[in-house]
Amino acid sequence: MQSPFTCYPAGDLARWAQGPCGFWDLAGVLGLGGTTALGATMKGSTSTFDREAFASANSQGDDLPRFTGRLRPAVEAVAALRWPVRRKLLAGFLCGASLLVAMGVLSLVAMDQMDGRRTEYEQAQQKTALARQMLYDVTAQSHYRAMALTLQSRPTLQKASTDRELTDPAHYEDSLAEAREDFAGKFDALQDLDTEDQAMFRGLGDANRQYRQSSARVSQLYADGDWHRAMVAHIRREHTDSHDVEDLLGAYVKAAVRDMAAAGQAYESSNQLHTLTVLGFSALSVLAAMTLGFIFSWAFILPVRQVQGALGELSMGRFPDPVVVRNRDEFGLLARDLNTTSDRLQALFAHQRDLAAELGETNASLARASEAKSNFLASVSHELRTPLNAVLGFTEALLAGVDGPLNDEQKTSLGWVQRGGSHLLSLINELLDMARVEAGRLTFAPERFSPVDTVRSVIEEHRPLADTKGIGLAYRDEGAPSVVVHDPQRVRQILSNLLGNAVKLTAVGEVEVILSQVDNGLRVAVRDPGPGVPEHEREAIFEEFHQAHGSEHGTGLGLSISRRLARAMGGDISVESEVGRGSTFALWVPETYTLPGASSHDPSREVPELQ
Amino acid sequence: MARILIVDDTPANLALAGKLLTAAGHVALSAGTASAGVTLAAGELPDLVLMDLGLPDMDGTRALNALRSNPRTAHLRIVAFTAFAMPADRDRALAAGFDGFLSKPIRFATFATDVAGLLE
Numbered sequence: 124m125q126s127p128f129t130c131y132p133a134g135d136l137a138r139w140a141q142g143p144c145g146f147w148d149l150a151g152v153l154g155l156g157g158t159t160a161l162g163a164t165m166k167g168s169t170s171t172f173d174r175e176a177f178a179s180a181n182s183q184g185d186d187l188p189r190f191t192g193r194l195r196p197a198v199e200a201v202a203a204l205r206w207p208v209r210r211k212l213l214a215g216f217l218c219g220a221s222l223l224v225a226m227g228v229l230s231l232v233a234m235d236q237m238d239g240r241r242t243e244y245e246q247a248q249q250k251t252a253l254a255r256q257m258l259y260d261v262t263a264q265s266h267y268r269a270m271a272l273t274l275q276s277r278p279t280l281q282k283a284s285t286d287r288e289l290t291d292p293a294h295y296e297d298s299l300a301e302a303r304e305d306f307a308g309k310f311d312a313l314q315d316l317d318t319e320d321q322a323m324f325r326g327l328g329d330a331n332r333q334y335r336q337s338s339a340r341v342s343q344l345y346a347d348g349d350w351h352r353a354m355v356a357h358i359r360r361e362h363t364d365s366h367d368v369e370d371l372l373g374a375y376v377k378a379a380v381r382d383m384a385a386a387g388q389a390y391e392s393s394n395q396l397h398t399l400t401v402l403g404f405s406a407l408s409v410l411a412a413m414t415l416g417f418i419f420s421w422a423f424i425l426p427v428r429q430v431q432g433a434l435g436e437l438s439m440g441r442f443p444d445p446v447v448v449r450n451r452d453e454f455g456l457l458a459r460d461l462n463t464t465s466d467r468l469q470a471l472f473a474h475q476r477d478l479a480a481e482l483g484e485t486n487a488s489l490a491r492a493s494e495a496k497s498n499f500l501a502s503v504s505h506e507l508r509t510p511l512n513a514v515l516g517f518t519e520a521l522l523a524g525v526d527g528p529l530n531d532e533q534k535t536s537l538g539w540v541q542r543g544g545s546h547l548l549s550l551i552n553e554l555l556d557m558a559r560v561e562a563g564r565l566t567f568a569p570e571r572f573s574p575v576d577t578v579r580s581v582i583e584e585h586r587p588l589a590d591t592k593g594i595g596l597a598y599r600d601e602g603a604p605s606v607v608v609h610d611p612q613r614v615r616q617i618l619s620n621l622l623g624n625a626v627k628l629t630a631v632g633e634v635e636v637i638l639s640q641v642d643n644g645l646r647v648a649v650r651d652p653g654p655g656v657p658e659h660e661r662e663a664i665f666e667e668f669h670q671a672h673g674s675e676h677g678t679g680l681g682l683s684i685s686r687r688l689a690r691a692m693g694g695d696i697s698v699e700s701e702v703g704r705g706s707t708f709a710l711w712v713p714e715t716y717t718l719p720g721a722s723s724h725d726p727s728r729e730v731p732e733l734q
Numbered sequence: 735m736a737r738i739l740i741v742d743d744t745p746a747n748l749a750l751a752g753k754l755l756t757a758a759g760h761v762a763l764s765a766g767t768a769s770a771g772v773t774l775a776a777g778e779l780p781d782l783v784l785m786d787l788g789l790p791d792m793d794g795t796r797a798l799n800a801l802r803s804n805p806r807t808a809h810l811r812i813v814a815f816t817a818f819a820m821p822a823d824r825d826r827a828l829a830a831g832f833d834g835f836l837s838k839p840i841r842f843a844t845f846a847t848d849v850a851g852l853l854e
Contacts, residue, residue, distance in 0.1 A: 505817075508817070508839070509744060509746075509747075509817070509839075510746065512747075512838065512839030512840065513744070513746030513747065513750060513839075515839070516746075516750040516754075516839060516840045516841070516842060517746075517749075517750055517753075519841070519842035519843070520750065520753055520754060520757070520842050523842055525753060525754065525757045526753075566822070568822070
């Protein structure tokens with residue numbers, strides 16, 4: 124019945140579940156789409172939450188969202204991992220974090236590579252610039268040489284300007300030497316910069332040395348004042364040597380410019396490549412993080428939904444099928460506990476239903492037994508009454524002298540027979556009434572009558588006994604309804620019982636009957652100055668066979684029957700009492716008897732006017 | 735002075751009723767079963783029949799119908815004599831065709847006057 128996934132030793136899981144839960148907070152980080160639904164659920168639970176609306180807006184049970192079915196194996200694998208939830212969440216977080224780290228490393232590598240490309244390009248730029256400046260230095264040397272020789276050969280030109288620097292051949296000699304030194308410095312710098320083109324630098328160095336030698340010779344001749352030979356040497360040697368250097372440098376510059384362009388292009392293309400790579404990897408990382416988040420979230424959402432669905436069924440009073448989840452974590456425990464709880468509830472429910480059925484049967488058989496008892500009592504009472512009536516009838520006839528005159532002794536004896544028989548008859552009548560009450564066979568013959576007349580008549584019935592005992596019987600009308608609709612015999616029976624008890628229990632003083640109208644009904648209170656009823660007995664005296672004051676007369680049924688009759692008429696009997704000062708028993712009935720279950724406007728219940 | 739037939743299966747009731755009626759100056763006839771009562775009524779044609787309703791051999795109402803269906807006894811004054819004393823029982827008896835209703839038990843104080851009332 125239970126899934127194998129939900130059956131494992133509880134000890135391990137309990138230990139997992141109790142561990143520190145610092146990573147629970149990370150659920151939000153990893154939750155993505157999944158936790159928003161959960162969040163909605165939780166928010167909802169704090170306010171009035173419409174279960175049906177929520178359920179219909181969210182697919183329930185074991186379904187993943189649309190288009191994500193392919194991820195089910197992964198989701199189930201995470202669920203089936205035998206790890207506690209916090210460890211699963213930690214693992215999910217670490218996966219996401221490692222993606223971030225990888226992305227960072229890739230970016231660093233790309234930046235480093237681009238830095239290299241940029242350096243290459245900048246070096247090419249520098250080489251080109253240096254070579255061009257060197258080319259200028261060579262040209263400048265030729266220019267200074269030409270100026271110095273020209274000024275020397277044409278002395279008149281030395282007056283062409285007042286600026287000494289422009290007309291002094293020695294100045295050009297100095298500038299030439301300066302340019303030569305500049306060239307040498309730059310040549311060293313270039314050689315430091317470019318370590319690859321050694322052959323070219325050797326050629327350039329040789330050509331430069333040649334040039335320096337021929338230039339030194341011209342300078343020597345010039346310094347000796349032999350400017351003519353100096354001019355010749357310049358034209359023959361120095362000039363061509365400078366051209367050799369210029370040609371070599373020109374070729375180098377051309378190559379350097381070509382290299383520079385190539386490096387620039389390489390930098391550009393590598394820039395594009397790396398941008399694309401980083402962007403692509405970022406996109407992939409986001410996708411992977413979302414997938415991870417989805418997988419981990421749904422590994423928890425699915426069991427929660429199933430458990431929630433089953434709990435929903437339970438809350439609506441239906442017993443759900445066992446929840447089968449793949450989770451081997453706290454959610455697995457949750458499902459297992461839910462299944463156990465549901466099973467137990469179901470067993471309890473079934474047990475209770477059986478008990479209720481048994482109880483029903485017991486009740487039915489009890490009712491049958493009670494009915495049989497009541498029937499028996501009723502028929503026995505009836506059978507008892509017939510001969511008793513004969514006893515009473517003949518006694519009365521004898522006392523009346525039907526069979527001839529009796530002496531006093533005989534009359535006294537027959538008087539005892541008559542009183543005993545009457546008492547016996549009233550006991551039997553009470554038993555019969557009780558049996559009828561219990562069998563629900565009380566019948567009422569409601570008619571209009573005057574309650575005042577009935578009360579007076581009952582009082583007169585009891586007056587002989589009251590007179591004998593020497594107690595008073597008073598009557599007071601405080602505004603009773605002039606007419607009520609009830610069975611007068613039943614009202615009389617109740618009042619007779621109450622008044623009879625009062626007279627019986629009163630030794631001295633006065634019993635008072637007070638009629639009034641209370642709550643739209645008739646209230647008849649019988650107040651006696653008798654011993655009173657202790658508080659703990661005030662309900663018990665209405666129970667069957669309970670006899671107050673150890674009374675030697677009566678069945679103990681009188682008050683019980685009276686109250687049942689009163690209640691069957693829609694009223695009640697209440698008692699107020701103070702021990703030692705007397706009691707007041709009050710009958711209250713509505714003005715009009717209503718058949719049980721009948722509407723108050725039932726025309727069939729209408730009672731003819733009292734004649 | 736009238737001739738009154740009492741039909742009742744309880745001998746004590748027959749005896750008591752007979753004694754009281756005799757004391758009141760009437761002639762009492764008695765029958766212990768319904769069939770005996772029907773036969774006796776046809777022979778004697780009494781002024782009043784007190785018919786118990788719960789007779790063992792025949793229901794009082796059927797005995798009444800038997801008397802009513804015989805032309806000799808159809809006009810007799812027949813009264814239901816029963817312990818079923820509720821107003822509904824009285825109505826049912828009158829509806830069945832009885833001329834009156836006399837409730838049991840027999841009380842000495844009222845029996846003679848009740849019978850006198852039924853004879854009028």
